Amino acid sequence: MTKPASDQDKPDTASPSAKPCPICGKPAERRWQPFCSKRCADVDLNRWLTGAYAIPVVENDETPEEEGGTAE
Numbered sequence: 001m002t003k004p005a006s007d008q009d010k011p012d013t014a015s016p017s018a019k020p021c022p023i024c025g026k027p028a029e030r031r032w033q034p035f036c037s038k039r040c041a042d043v044d045l046n047r048w049l050t051g052a053y054a055i056p057v058v059e060n061d062e063t064p065e066e067e068g069g070t071a072e
């Protein structure tokens with residue numbers, strides 16, 4: 001278990017080809033692409049989930065089954 005400490009401390013954010021984080025505009029972190037951090041990735045994920053949950057749901061809870069009186 002020997003790791004080169006000198007290579008561990010290198011910030012990997014200043015890549016010229018890195019696109020800016022769509023959430024906050026900071027340079028994207030490689031491991032969180034296309035975001036700059038887990039936080040921004042979470043923000044985007046939350047937006048996505050919120051959007052998914054915002055889809056109008058048709059509830060079949062009030063189906064008038066008893067009103068007909070005759071079951072098939």
Ligand SMILES: [Zn+2]
Nearest residue numbers: 021024036040
């Ligand atoms: Zn960000």
